[in-house]
Amino acid sequence: MRRFTRTLVAAALTATVVAGTAGWASGTTQQPVTGAPVGTAAWRADGLPDPEGMTPAQVTAYFTGLSESRRTQLLREHPGVVGNLDGAPLALRYAANARAAGARFAGQQVLAYDPRGRGQAVLVYGDLGRAAHVAVIVPGSDVDARNFAPLARKAAALRAATGDRTAVVAWAGYTTPVGVGLDAATGDLAEAGADRLTRFTEGLRAVGSAEPALFCHSYGSVVCGLAAHELKAKDLVAIASPGMRADDVAALNTSARVWAAKDPTDWIDRVPYIEFAGLGHGTDPAAPEFGARSVPAADAQGHDGYFTPGTASLRAFAAIAEGDVR
Structure with missing residues (x-):
């Protein structure tokens, strides 16, 4: 009976969104990619410490104790593990992922790359180790290693809006929903993504990066x-959010400042802000009763226009990233 109820609610939510978006295609079910990095079996066989048994701080300590030649050896022999270990030296991860990703992201700073499934990738724009300010963009549906360009454009726009002073991370580090369907209406993929995002921010702290501001778009705000x-974040910005699985800011139980942006033309406003039988994501973060700080977004267009150069929303995002607003 519960499964039947979930199916009915999902169908209703999907129909609502499709009607409001001029016929978006219903999504296909995705299996989240989780667990240890590719190549972990060979890493363990060499007697190396279990990647799943170390915190990012322990990873940092482990690599600190290695000689440069030993680090280079691990990079050469186990690029899939080294490139995806939160807490490992940034330069080492970039070099490992240059090997693992090959031509897909040639010449770019790839902080994580997982070819399984549709592929996951994390790219860095700027000097993540030295920048005084760091921003992380967490995307919503349809973003993956093969369809990375929309996220890359957002990251480039945000960095440019800060005068290239802020290091921006484009974090497609989880399995996103495809289209609109049951995955987008439930929290299953978001739960898997939340674990990965938490470990990622712990890794930033472990290597000495600045505490980030997180810009969470659409389903990414559920994550x-x-x-x-x-x-480990100083700001959380919910953009075009279907809900954050919380009744209000207090229920998020975070010390970060919480912001919300939603423009008047965004189709997300047509999605019911409910949570029933595991479907839907709860209260609208842009609603006054949620208690988030408001980000001006009146001149943004549609669901994906918040990072458009010249918009009030992008200017506000840049100010938040740089700590220029209180």
């Missing part, structure tokens, strides 16, 4: 909402 109580 951020579920991770909020553990995230």
